Each structure stands twice: as C-alpha cells, then as structure tokens.
Amino acid sequence: MKNVLCFFLVLFFIFLPLGSQTYSDTDIISVEKNQDIVQKLKKMELDLLLEWSNRLYFLCGLNDLYQLQKEGIPYVMETENFYPYRQSDIIMQAGINGAYHSYLEIEADLMALEAAYPQLAKVFAIGSSLEGRNIYALKISDNVDLDEAEAEVFFVGCHHAREWISVEIPYLLAKYLVENYESDPAIKSLVNRSEIWVVPLLNPDGLEYSIHFYRYWRKNRRDNGGGSYGIDLNRNYSYNWGFDNEGSSSNPFSNTYRGSAAFSEPETQAVRDFFQQRSIQALITYHSHGQVILYPWGYTSNPAPKDELLEEIAAEMSERMEAVKGNIYQYGQAGESLYLTNGDTTDWAFGTYGIPSYTFELPPIDALQGGFFNAELEISSIFEDNLPAALYLIEWSILNF
Ligand code: 0X9
Ligand code: CA
Ligand code: CA
Ligand code: ZN
Numbered sequence: 001m002k003n004v005l006c007f008f009l010v011l012f013f014i015f016l017p018l019g020s021q022t023y024s025d026t027d028i029i030s031v032e033k034n035q036d037i038v039q040k041l042k043k044m045e046l047d048l049l050l051e052w053s054n055r056l057y058f059l060c061g062l063n064d065l066y067q068l069q070k071e072g073i074p075y076v077m078e079t080e081n082f083y084p085y086r087q088s089d090i091i092m093q094a095g096i097n098g099a100y101h102s103y104l105e106i107e108a109d110l111m112a113l114e115a116a117y118p119q120l121a122k123v124f125a126i127g128s129s130l131e132g133r134n135i136y137a138l139k140i141s142d143n144v145d146l147d148e149a150e151a152e153v154f155f156v157g158c159h160h161a162r163e164w165i166s167v168e169i170p171y172l173l174a175k176y177l178v179e180n181y182e183s184d185p186a187i188k189s190l191v192n193r194s195e196i197w198v199v200p201l202l203n204p205d206g207l208e209y210s211i212h213f214y215r216y217w218r219k220n221r222r223d224n225g226g227g228s229y230g231i232d233l234n235r236n237y238s239y240n241w242g243f244d245n246e247g248s249s250s251n252p253f254s255n256t257y258r259g260s261a262a263f264s265e266p267e268t269q270a271v272r273d274f275f276q277q278r279s280i281q282a283l284i285t286y287h288s289h290g291q292v293i294l295y296p297w298g299y300t301s302n303p304a305p306k307d308e309l310l311e312e313i314a315a316e317m318s319e320r321m322e323a324v325k326g327n328i329y330q331y332g333q334a335g336e337s338l339y340l341t342n343g344d345t346t347d348w349a350f351g352t353y354g355i356p357s358y359t360f361e362l363p364p365i366d367a368l369q370g371g372f373f374n375a376e377l378e379i380s381s382i383f384e385d386n387l388p389a390a391l392y393l394i395e396w397s398i399l400n401f
Contacts, residue, residue: 025061025216028078029068032056038338040071047218047255050289050364051338057364059216097211099376100164103133103204106171110138110200117178120144120191126199127270130221133204135270138174140196148195151401152278153394156199156271157286159233159345161206161217165362165382166286171200172383173390190391193398197278202267203233220267222259224252231259234287235341237348238262238272240299247299247340258343271345275353281397283357284390285345290361291329293318293389296350298334298359299342304350307333313356313396317389324385327363334359356393360386 025047031037033054041056044067050057057078058064068075101109113121122144125134141150155173157166177196180187201207205221219230232255235241235248241262242248248258263269295310297303304310314331321329334341341347346357362382 025059025064027060027065027080028057029060029065029075030055030057030078031068031073031075033338037073040073044068044071045249045251045254045256047216048339052290052364056338097164099379101167101171101201102211103201103208106167106201107134107136109171110136110174113138113175113178117181118144120178120181121174126274127266129203129205130266131205133208135199135202135204135267137274138198138200140174140177140191140198141194142192151194151394151397152197152280153194153397154197154199154275154278154280154283154349155286155390156202156283156345158201158203158207159267159285160287161203161210161219162215163286163288163362164207164210165288165379167200167207168379169286169360169362169383169386170198170284172380173387174198174200176383176387187391190394190398193401194394196394197274197280199271202271206230206233218255219257220265222265224257226252228252228257230255230257231265232256233265233267234285234345235259235343236263236265236268237343237345239343239348239351241343243299243342247342256341262343275349280349280353280355281400282355282393283346283349284360284393285358286360286362288362289364291327291363292337292361293329293331294334294337294346294359294361295331296334296347296357298344298347299340301333301335301340303333306354310350310356313393314358316396317358317392320388320392321385324388325381327385329360329385329389356396358393360389362386 028049033051033056046064047059048056049059110123114123120140122139124137124139126137127135129135155170157170177187177191181191203220206217206219209221210217219232221229222231223229235256235258242258249256251257259265263272293314295314318329318331321327334346346359349355349357
C-alpha cells in the first residue's frame with residue numbers, strides 16, 4: 001500500500017509542469033555557482049532566493065530535488081522546513097509576521113504618520129489590488145497639500161510578496177524624514193526642496209497570502225485558470241516585456257510569469273498611471289535578498305545609454321552605505337548579474353522616462369544565521385545602512401531638477 005502511494009506521489013511530481021510551484025516547496029538548498037551548474041540550472045526554472053558568496057540558494061520541492069539529482073548537480077540542504085500549508089489561528093493571533101507590517105498594519109501606520117505630521121505627510125491611494133486592497137503612497141514634502149515645482153523621487157517596496165523586509169525600508173525612510181524634519185537641518189532642507197513619494201507595499205494581496213498561507217509566495221494573486229495563480233509584478237512592466245522569451249516566463253505556473261500582456265495587473269497599472277500624472281526624477285525599488293544595487297538594463301547585458309551616470313550614482317550610494325558600518329553593497333548592471341530580467345520596474349522607468357532607477361536587493365542576514373526569513377531583529381540595522389543611499393538620491397534629484 002505504501003509503495004503504491006509512493007508511486008503515485010512520484011508520478012504526480014514528475015508530471016508537474018517545469019518551473020511550477022506547489023505548497024510543498026519549502027526546502028532551501030544551495031549549489032555552487034559555476035558556469036557548468038548555472039548552464040544546467042537555466043532549463044530548470046528553479047525558484048532563486050539568493051546569490052551569496054559564490055553560492056546560489058533556491059526554494060525547492062521534491063520534484064526539484066529529483067531533477068537536481070537527475071542532472072547530477074550537487075546541492076546542500078540548507079533548511080528542511082515542512083510546515084503546514086495553512087498556519088493555525090493561534091500562531092496568527094500571536095502575530096505570525098512579528099515586527100513586519102501586514103497590509104492593515106502599514107495602512108494604520110501610514111495614516112498615523114499623516115495624522116502626526118499633517119504639514120509634511122499625506123496619504124494617497126494610487127490604485128487598488130486585484131482583491132481590492134488600497135495601494136498607498138505617502139507623499140512627504142513641505143506644504144504637502146500643495147503641488148509645488150520641486151524634484152520628485154519615488155521609493156517602492158514589495159513587488160514580491162515574500163520579501164517582507166522590502167516593505168519596512170521605504171516605510172522607515174518615510175518615518176525618518178518626518179520625525180527628523182524639525183531637529184535635523186539637512187533633512188529639513190531635503191524635504192523642503194523635494195516631493196518624496198513612498199509606496200511601501202505594492203503587492204498587498206501577495207503579502208497577505210505570504211503571511212497567512214504560504215510564506216514563500218512571490219507573485220500577486222491573479223487567478224490564471226487551470227489551477228495556477230499569480231503574475232510576477234516585476235516582469236509585468238511594458239519596456240521590452242517578454243523580450244526574447246528569456247528573463248521572464250510565459251508559463252502561468254512559473255514564479256517569473258510575466259502575465260498575458262504588459263501592465264495586465266492593477267498593481268503595475270497603479271505605478272504606470274502614477275508616473276503619468278507626476279514628474280518623477282529617480283526611483284528605488286526594494287527587493288530581497290542579495291545586498292546589491294542593480295541598474296538598467298536587466299533585459300540585456302549590453303550597457304544602457306547613460307550607463308556611466310547610472311554607475312556613478314550607484315557607486316556614490318554604495319560608498320555612503322559602506323560608511324555607516326562597513327557593510328558593502330556591490331553594484332552593477334542588472335543584466336550582467338546571474339540572469340536576465342525583462343518587464344521589471346527599473347527597465348521600464350529608465351526606458352520610458354530616462355530616469356536613474358535602482359533595484360536594491362536587501363541583505364541576506366537570515367541565510368547567514370541559519371534561517372531564511374528571521375531578519376526581524378535586523379530591520380533597523382538594514383535601514384541604517386540604506387538611509388544615506390536614499391538621501392543621496394533625493395539630493396541628486398534636487399540638484400538635477
Ligand atoms: O528577479 C527579480 O525580479 C529581482 N530579484 S528578486 O530575487 N528580488 O526577485 C531582480 C531584478 C533585477 N534584475 C536582474 N537581476 N536581472
Ligand atoms: Ca513642497
Ligand atoms: Ca510638484
Ligand atoms: Zn524581489
């Protein structure tokens with residue numbers, strides 16, 4: 001009986017479409033990063049979590065482990081983590097997301113900033129998610145009710161649901177700016193001369209799903225039919241969307257599924273429409289993990305026009321971050337990293353508006369400390385490192401206004 005069950009289980013996993021994800025994908029494995037292995041991995045569409053000191057970390061299920069063995073790729077099991085798909089109400093009440101923000105928590109905290117600093121902070125809903133949650137932008141400026149002729153900078157977090165830390169960094173930036181406005185003349189001067197837009201949570205449906213049902217959820221919650229859910233919002237922007245069919249997937253089950261058309265999703269539409277109404281001069285989009293600063297292009301390894309400027313700003317940001325406590329954020333062109341991406345936020349913003357646009361992959365604290373997602377205690381430390389980079393980009397935007 002047991003053998004029969006095993007047989008069907010194996011069949012089930014073998015016939016899953018390549019690159020598809022099931023909720024039993026809860027193992028984190030690592031492999032050495034070398035030409036041979038990277039080449040073999042390319043056709044497997046594994047779910048990459050992190051690239052760190054010459055190793056690649058992937059989220060895997062049984063089928064993936066089976067494939068790795070078949071391809072003869074040696075891997076290390078980092079964490080074996082078979083938690084139940086649906087977390088219990090008891091854990092949820094105790095606060096499963098700990099110090100991280102849920103949708104309702106970020107909503108409340110943004111409103112609280114507006115209430116505490118009505119001259120400086122104002123909450124806008126710039127769209128709503130598929131499931132009807134608001135996508136909030138907090139505007140920070142002097143005379144915040146007025147649209148003044150000032151440089152505008154855009155900070156966004158959480159395109160990817162499981163990257164909880166990417167909500168916290170832009171939120172803490174907003175909080176820092178208003179709380180230090182009166183006491184710190186440098187902050188006051190930056191805020192007075194600019195309009196800073198912070199969207200900490202672009203993918204609220206995905207985040208809620210990641211908190212309550214499946215920690216590793218990445219995409220939004222679009223029902224693609226056929227049992228598949230989710231579009232990768234960072235493959236859904238229009239610039240060279242789906243380019244060459246490499247760097248995003250046409251398979252709805254894939255974690256990098258680009259959707260049926262560019263801007264098919266209300267979450268990316270919200271960003272598109274917002275940019276149409278504003279005049280944004282620079283952008284940071286927060287992701288995790290990797291501790292790296294990436295700039296366009298992502299769709300090709302060829303350099304972008306203004307490549308030197310993109311690199312120069314990245315170098316300045318990295319240098320300022322290192323000065324905080326010695327943590328080094330490497331920087332470089334996205335398409336020169338491990339893999340190509342198309343339809344991402346930065347290619348679109350740069351390709352459409354020509355503005356300096358950066359992906360910040362926040363640090364992999366967790367992997368180094370044995371777990372993957374327990375960086376809760378590191379939130380403020382990561383923020384400290386990131387603050388001067390954000391301030392520099394605001395300053396740059398003011399000087400180039
Ligand atoms: O793949 C992405 O969307 C980003 N990485 S993540 O692990 N947060 O999903 C990276 C986008 C930058 N582009 C490239 N590295 N090509
Ligand atoms: Ca103003
Ligand atoms: Ca303005
Ligand atoms: Zn991401």
